[in-house]
Amino acid sequence: MSTFSFISQTTWRCAPCNQELQPEKVNVSYMGSVFTVELMVCSTCGFVLIPEDLAMGKMHAVEQLLEDK
Amino acid sequence: MEQQLLRTLEATCIQEELPFCTAACPIHVDVRTFMACLAKGDERGARRVLDRTMPFADIVGRICDEPCRQACKRLEAGDPLAVASLERHCVTGTAVVLKLTKLPELEGRVVFFGSGLASMIAALDLARKGRSATILTTDREIGGSLRNFGEERLPLTVLDAAVEQLGSYGVNIIFDCQMDPEFVEYTLNYYDAVFMDRDWAPIDDFCLDCRHPDPLTLEVDRPGCFTGGGTGPDGYSVIQQVEEGRRAALSIERYLQKVSLTAQREREGACATRLFTDITGIEPLSLILPADPVAGYTRQEAAGEAARCLQCQCLECVKQCAFLQTFKEYPKTLVRKIYNNQAVVQGTRTANTMINSCSLCGQCTLICPHQFPMAEVCLTTRQSMVLDSTMPPSAHEFALQDMDFSLSAVAAMFRHQPGKSSSRYLFYPGCQLAGSAPDLVEKTYLHLTRHLEDGVGLMLGCCGIPAHWSGRQELFAATMEDFSTIIQENGNPLIITACSSCYATFKEFAPELQLRSLWQILEETGLPEEKRAPLSQPMTIHDPCGVRKEPEIRASVRNIVRQLGMSVAEQPFSGELTDCCGFGGLMQFVNGPLGEEAAERKGGRSSLDSLAYCAMCRDNLAASGHRVAHLLDYCFPAADQADPLLRANPGFSGRHENRARLKEQLLASLWQEASALAPEHKQVVLTIAPQVRELMEKRLILEDDLQKVILQAEQSGRFLEDPQTGHRLANHRPVRVTYWAEYEVLDSGYRVHNAYSHRMILPEGKKV
Ligand code: SF4
Ligand code: SF4
Numbered sequence: 121m122s123t124f125s126f127i128s129q130t131t132w133r134c135a136p137c138n139q140e141l142q143p144e145k146v147n148v149s150y151m152g153s154v155f156t157v158e159l160m161v162c163s164t165c166g167f168v169l170i171p172e173d174l175a176m177g178k179m180h181a182v183e184q185l186l187e188d189k
Numbered sequence: 190m191e192q193q194l195l196r197t198l199e200a201t202c203i204q205e206e207l208p209f210c211t212a213a214c215p216i217h218v219d220v221r222t223f224m225a226c227l228a229k230g231d232e233r234g235a236r237r238v239l240d241r242t243m244p245f246a247d248i249v250g251r252i253c254d255e256p257c258r259q260a261c262k263r264l265e266a267g268d269p270l271a272v273a274s275l276e277r278h279c280v281t282g283t284a285v286v287l288k289l290t291k292l293p294e295l296e297g298r299v300v301f302f303g304s305g306l307a308s309m310i311a312a313l314d315l316a317r318k319g320r321s322a323t324i325l326t327t328d329r330e331i332g333g334s335l336r337n338f339g340e341e342r343l344p345l346t347v348l349d350a351a352v353e354q355l356g357s358y359g360v361n362i363i364f365d366c367q368m369d370p371e372f373v374e375y376t377l378n379y380y381d382a383v384f385m386d387r388d389w390a391p392i393d394d395f396c397l398d399c400r401h402p403d404p405l406t407l408e409v410d411r412p413g414c415f416t417g418g419g420t421g422p423d424g425y426s427v428i429q430q431v432e433e434g435r436r437a438a439l440s441i442e443r444y445l446q447k448v449s450l451t452a453q454r455e456r457e458g459a460c461a462t463r464l465f466t467d468i469t470g471i472e473p474l475s476l477i478l479p480a481d482p483v484a485g486y487t488r489q490e491a492a493g494e495a496a497r498c499l500q501c502q503c504l505e506c507v508k509q510c511a512f513l514q515t516f517k518e519y520p521k522t523l524v525r526k527i528y529n530n531q532a533v534v535q536g537t538r539t540a541n542t543m544i545n546s547c548s549l550c551g552q553c554t555l556i557c558p559h560q561f562p563m564a565e566v567c568l569t570t571r572q573s574m575v576l577d578s579t580m581p582p583s584a585h586e587f588a589l590q591d592m593d594f595s596l597s598a599v600a601a602m603f604r605h606q607p608g609k610s611s612s613r614y615l616f617y618p619g620c621q622l623a624g625s626a627p628d629l630v631e632k633t634y635l636h637l638t639r640h641l642e643d644g645v646g647l648m649l650g651c652c653g654i655p656a657h658w659s660g661r662q663e664l665f666a667a668t669m670e671d672f673s674t675i676i677q678e679n680g681n682p683l684i685i686t687a688c689s690s691c692y693a694t695f696k697e698f699a700p701e702l703q704l705r706s707l708w709q710i711l712e713e714t715g716l717p718e719e720k721r722a723p724l725s726q727p728m729t730i731h732d733p734c735g736v737r738k739e740p741e742i743r744a745s746v747r748n749i750v751r752q753l754g755m756s757v758a759e760q761p762f763s764g765e766l767t768d769c770c771g772f773g774g775l776m777q778f779v780n781g782p783l784g785e786e787a788a789e790r791k792g793g794r795s796s797l798d799s800l801a802y803c804a805m806c807r808d809n810l811a812a813s814g815h816r817v818a819h820l821l822d823y824c825f826p827a828a829d830q831a832d833p834l835l836r837a838n839p840g841f842s843g844r845h846e847n848r849a850r851l852k853e854q855l856l857a858s859l860w861q862e863a864s865a866l867a868p869e870h871k872q873v874v875l876t877i878a879p880q881v882r883e884l885m886e887k888r889l890i891l892e893d894d895l896q897k898v899i900l901q902a903e904q905s906g907r908f909l910e911d912p913q914t915g916h917r918l919a920n921h922r923p924v925r926v927t928y929w930a931e932y933e934v935l936d937s938g939y940r941v942h943n944a945y946s947h948r949m950i951l952p953e954g955k956k957v
Contacts, residue, residue, distance in 0.1 A: 131912070132911055133910055149950050150950060170951070176947075187581030188581060
């Protein structure tokens with residue numbers, strides 16, 4: 121399965137680890153479906169950034185689609 | 190949904206019934222579309238409509254005796270459309286646009302005696318179907334009685350063109366035939382089927398049966414022999430030749446195929462229609478005549494006359510309903526989509542949002558001439574979706590959590606009147622009034638305790654209607670059961686509801702309980718002295734959809750308004766035809782924009798200041814920018830005399846807070862009880878700008894959710910930070926939704942800059 125990439129430059133930094141976020145592949149899931157996507161992540165603690173436009177846009181659309189399956 | 194039910198429902202909605210003109214036309218010319226084309230100057234489009242159904246449009250279009258005209262709905266608002274004159278205008282000004290195809294040759298030879306219009310049409314129809322067709326006539330020319338119309342009305346060149354047309358479809362015409370009974374008998378035996386055109390003088394010499402064909406099939410006593418056309422008791426009718434020629438052709442085709450001649454022919458020929466078209470308010474318009482009657486209509490005149498067509502259809506329900514309009518459906522097409530949606534086994538169920546968007550308000554059913562049960566269909570579909578686990582989880586979650594909250598210990602309570610140990614009455618304000626105007630709940634309650642004897646208890650909670658609307662039958666039944674048990678255990682007091690949805694719910698689902706509406710009680714007890722100074726201009730009343738079937742309650746409300754010294758200007762969509770504000774059926778949670786549209790529509794029914802007596806209507810109309818007060822605002826005016834028409838919509842977060850605070854305050858002030866300690870996240874103080882609040886409302890995010898995000902982030906230290914702005918970004922997933930808050934630390938509390946959410950589950954962070 122191809123990996124979708126949602127990485128983009130970000131000014132958000134991980135506060136507890138005091139470092140920049142790095143592109144990383146992570147698994148997100150909903151209603152039993154798992155997707156591997158590339159997101160900005162803190163490589164130390166694993167904090168995943170979901171930016172607003174992704175949450176309210178693509179991600180929302182996929183959620184709705186899975187709910188209608 | 191069973192297929193049987195689908196069929197019944199489809200038949201209930203008559204939107205797809207034939208318009209009056211088309212039903213009256215024996216060959217069902219689509220006059221409505223023809224008129225629409227002409228009205229916009231599309232003469233070729235109009236011609237295409239004729240070519241599709243009218244054989245020999247150049248002939249029939251010139252001289253049809255237009256039985257449709259008597260049926261035209263315009264008759265009830267002016268003159269009927271000049272259908273035949275417009276057809277004449279069309280065919281004289283255009284050439285054939287649509288040449289109908291000929292199917293591959295088949296076996297089956299058909300002979301036609303006589304060459305009148307009925308024969309011509311039957312031969313053309315059968316030749317097109319691939320049958321071999323031969324016209325035999327003693328005449329020298331084609332057309333029979335058509336030749337008597339005169340050059341002015343029907344030029345002979347048009348008949349010549351018809352001969353050519355018949356030839357192009359392979360029809361063989363033999364003129365000047367010498368005929369005697371032997372020849373006829375021989376021919377009858379040689380061919381597989383025969384048509385006798387009664388518009389042919391010698392027919393009676395050869396055919397004795399032809400006077401009494403079967404009216405449905407036009408077959409005579411001899412199998413395979415059919416007849417039609419000719420001059421009837423009222424003279425020669427062109428459309429009769431057309432109808433009988435066509436009817437005979439269909440019979441012959443069935444005869445050759447050896448299938449039933451009679452099955453399913455009800456819709457053939459002029460037929461009844463169940464279409465309903467409302468003409469109230471339609472301005473009567475008179476016939477537009479051509480300035481030059483000999484030359485007939487000019488293009489412009491024709492367009493003007495055709496524009497008088499009402500484009501008859503029903504759509505009565507759609508005209509009023511924001512839901513049906515948004516989905517561009519009418520109930521007949523909508524149930525089909527629902528049926529197909531439910532039949533999906535693998536793949537996307539594309540109608541889910543539609544099914545969950547109906548407000549279940551029942552307005553359409555009352556408007557519909559056949560009482561189409563749209564709400565019932567959507568509700569039962571939701572119920573079956575819940576049962577077979579195809580209900581999208583996100584659709585109703587927010588509303589159901591809101592209901593949970595209202596029923597939780599934080600917001601719900603039952604108490605007898607202070608100082609009493611039993612209740613003869615029980616005031617049940619409902620979750621929405623408690624959420625919208627907690628002070629009005631308290632004032633109303635105190636008023637009731639002063640005016641009613643033997644104890645007025647108070648119960649805060651939610652009637653459970655969100656569970657019902659969302660299709661969760663089990664949850665709803667359990668909620669009703671709990672409610673009923675509490676009431677019975679407390680001596681079965683008379684329940685006084687302020688909310689019409691609570692009233693409707695208890696009435697339908699807990700008929701064992703005693704129930705009255707607050708408005709009936711207030712009408713009887715009278716209103717408090719300290720009324721607000723009445724307004725000088727009249728106000729309109731927005732009835733909630735819950736009282737559609739409760740004329741007494743609506744009357745009580747109007748009496749109270751009158752007692753308050755205010756005058757009412759009714760708008761047409763009040764009372765039983767009232768609109769839903771967007772809350773009904775959980776519409777606004779499933780489909781935010783549609784909810785707004787519904788509120789806008791309801792509010793826009795009148796330009797006057799308005800009164801609502803359902804808290805949800807009040808808040809939704811206020812949110813859509815209308816000047817609207819709750820009736821209780823005028824019964825129990827605020828101490829500061831603030832204008833209730835300007836009271837803002839508290840929003841979802843505000844309603845939550847109000848419900849919790851109402852319980853806390855009432856317990857403290859009336860029952861001298863302290864409330865349980867608020868949970869820790871409630872201590873998180875947030876500052877939220879109005880635009881951010883608006884965004885949260887749209888995204889169904891509560892202040893409560895953000896308090897949890899921030900508490901959790903600040904306690905764990907897990908958040909992102911933007912060094913440029915100093916803002917923090919954190920998330921929290923209390924149950925199924927992950928909420929994100931972008932915020933800034935203030936001296937006391939936090940300023941929220943943004944909030945959003947998603948349902949996708951993120952991986953747990955790595956252990957560090
Ligand atoms: S108004 Fe138009 S659509 Fe209606 S019956 Fe008359 S011609 Fe037909
Ligand atoms: S009112 Fe609506 S449901 Fe009823 S027949 Fe007309 S279009 Fe169909």
